[in-house]
Amino acid sequence: xxxxxxxxxxxxxxxxxxxxxxxxxxxxxxxxxxxxxxxxxxxxxxxxxxxxxxxxxxxxxxxxxxxxxxxxxxxxxxxxxxxxxxxxxxxxxxxxxxxxxxxxxxxxxxxxxxxxxxxxxxxxxxxxxxxxxxxxxxxxxxxxxxxxxxxxxxxxxxxxxxxxxxxxxxxxxxxxxxxxxxxxxxxxxxxxxxxxxxxxxxxxxxxxxxxxxxxxxxxxxxxxxxxxxxxxxxxxxxxxxxxxxxxxxxxxxxxxxxxxxxxxxxxxxxxxxxxxxxxxxxxxxxxxxxxxxxxxxxxxxxxxxxxxxxxxxxxxxxxxxxxxxxx
Numbered sequence: 001x002x003x004x005x006x007x008x009x010x011x012x013x014x015x016x017x018x019x020x021x022x023x024x025x026x027x028x029x030x031x032x033x034x035x036x037x038x039x040x041x042x043x044x045x046x047x048x049x050x051x052x053x054x055x056x057x058x059x060x061x062x063x064x065x066x067x068x069x070x071x072x073x074x075x076x077x078x079x080x081x082x083x084x085x086x087x088x089x090x091x092x093x094x095x096x097x098x099x100x101x102x103x104x105x106x107x108x109x110x111x112x113x114x115x116x117x118x119x120x121x122x123x124x125x126x127x128x129x130x131x132x133x134x135x136x137x138x139x140x141x142x143x144x145x146x147x148x149x150x151x152x153x154x155x156x157x158x159x160x161x162x163x164x165x166x167x168x169x170x171x172x173x174x175x176x177x178x179x180x181x182x183x184x185x186x187x188x189x190x191x192x193x194x195x196x197x198x199x200x201x202x203x204x205x206x207x208x209x210x211x212x213x214x215x216x217x218x219x220x221x222x223x224x225x226x227x228x229x230x231x232x233x234x235x236x237x238x239x240x241x242x243x244x245x246x247x248x249x250x251x252x253x254x255x256x257x258x259x260x261x262x263x264x265x266x267x268x269x270x271x272x273x274x275x276x277x278x279x280x281x282x283x284x285x286x287x288x289x290x291x292x293x294x295x296x297x298x299x300x301x302x303x304x305x306x307x308x309x310x311x312x313x314x315x316x317x318x319x320x321x322x323x324x325x326x327x
Contacts, residue, residue, distance in 0.1 A: 003309045010035045013050060016321040020057040021064045029088045030119070037120035039304045041297060042175060044182045045120040047314050052254055053086075053116070054321050060257040062086065062116045070094045076105040079242050082115035084259035087139070090115055091124055091264070098268060102133055106273040111242035112264040117141055117253045118159070122175030124266055125163030129171030132278065134269040137161045140239040142250040142260050145179045145220040147229045151206030153219040156247040156262070157183055158235035165271070166282055169302040178232030179220040186215050239263035 013031035022030070030053060038046035056062040066085025070093055073079040078098045082090035090112045101108035118124075118139035125135035141156030148154075161175035180200045189196050189212035201215035202208055209215055222228030240246055244263025251258035271277035288294040 001309050002312055002315055003307050004315070005307050006035050006039060006304070009038070009047075009308060009310065012318055012322060013047070016050070016054060016318055017057070019322055019324070020054040022053075022057055022062075023065045025092075026064075026066075026086050026089050029092055030086060033088050033119055033123045035308070036123060036126070036304070038308045038310065040120075040122065040126075040173070040301060042120050042122060044184045047310060047318060048184060048188070049117075049119065051317065051321070053119075056116055056253070059255075061251070061253070061259055063259065068093045070097055072097060072101065073111075073242075076101050076108040078108065078110045080110065080112045082112055084114055084261065085116070087112050087115035087118045087262075087264050088123065091127075091266075095127070098266070099128075099131060099133070102268040102270050106270050108268050110264075110266040110268070111244075113240075113242050113244035114259070114261050115244075115264065116259060117262065118264050120175065121159040121161040121264075122163070122173040124264065125161050125175075126171055126173045128266070128268055129163030129165045129173065132165045132167075132270070132272065133163075134165065134271050134281075135163045136267040137163075137265065138235040138238045139264040140236050140244065140247050140250070140262050142252050142262070143247040144183050145222060145232065146202060147222070147233060148226065151202060151219070154248060155229075155232045155236055156250070157220065158232040158239070158247070160231060160235055164281060164285070165278055166285065166302075167278065170304060172285060172298045174296075174298055176223075178222055178228050178235060180223045180228075181220070183220065186212055186220065190216050238265040241265065 010031045013034050014027045017027035034050045063084040066083040068090040069081040071079050078094050080090045080094045098110045121137050124137045128135035138160050140158050143153035145155045157177040157179040159177045164172040195210045196212045201220050203214035203218040240263045245261040250260040253260050289299045
């Protein structure tokens with residue numbers, strides 16, 4: 001393991017993306033989001049996931065130089081076509097319009113369609129909460145997970161995240177998949193030859209399995225049984241409302257030459273419309289943490305660290321990608 005400053009890691013990620021064919025804006029935005037995922041501890045969608053993006057640029061699953069089309073669809077609705085580029089870039093291009101709509105109406109929504117995977121979903125509400133906005137986010141992904149006992153993948157891992165502003169501190173962000181685990185964790189276990197816990201997946205025969213390799217050819221399971229599946233279906237509906245591909249229709253994110261074309265949904269609330277609302281929320285969070293001894297990483301992370309410890313193998317792969325593109 002190697003400890004590296006976040007700025008150095010971001011610069012390395014950016015250079016690797018540029019070598020793979022990303023344009024300057026996309027490389028900068030995605031490198032920043034990738035390192036942020038590492039810093040908040042969501043490493044499954046940090047540097048390990050960046051290699052999917054590098055390969056996506058090389059194969060054409062991500063369109064280089066994609067120019068998102070942003071429009072105000074209604075007074076409190078912003079709609080963005082990512083044009084088979086990055087959801088992170090589409091969000092950045094729409095952010096000013098979204099914040100304006102939220103300030104004007106007190107509540108506003110953003111839909112992104114036609115994008116590659118959302119990456120770390122918490123990135124979006126964290127950015128908004130940093131602007132004093134309470135935000136809820138959902139995103140679908142190519143089908144990897146069962147629904148209602150189906151033996152084959154129906155939905156993506158379909159994460160849900162929300163952010164709460166905390167003046168002077170890192171916003172509180174909760175970010176979790178609807179599946180029992182992230183797909184990349186199954187893939188990592190298969191690469192290492194490790195078993196997976198019971199309840200994570202079904203094999204290709206539709207039966208429960210603890211064999212990670214069999215799980216890759218089968219389907220993930222939702223957390224909490226049918227309750228998790230219900231949440232995943234809600235995420236699917238919200239994320240695809242503006243025309244994004246349904247999970248079953250989305251191309252794979254890790255092979256082929258076609259963009260998944262998935263969707264991201266964001267609901268934004270300006271707590272400033274209620275006098276003292278932010279202070280009241282902050283005090284309640286402090287009460288939960290202090291008097292009631294609630295221990296959540298989201299509460300305990302008050303600022304982003306300046307350094308991150310990363311696996312040497314990932315760092316070597318990243319440097320090789322910087323030198324030789326996404327091969």
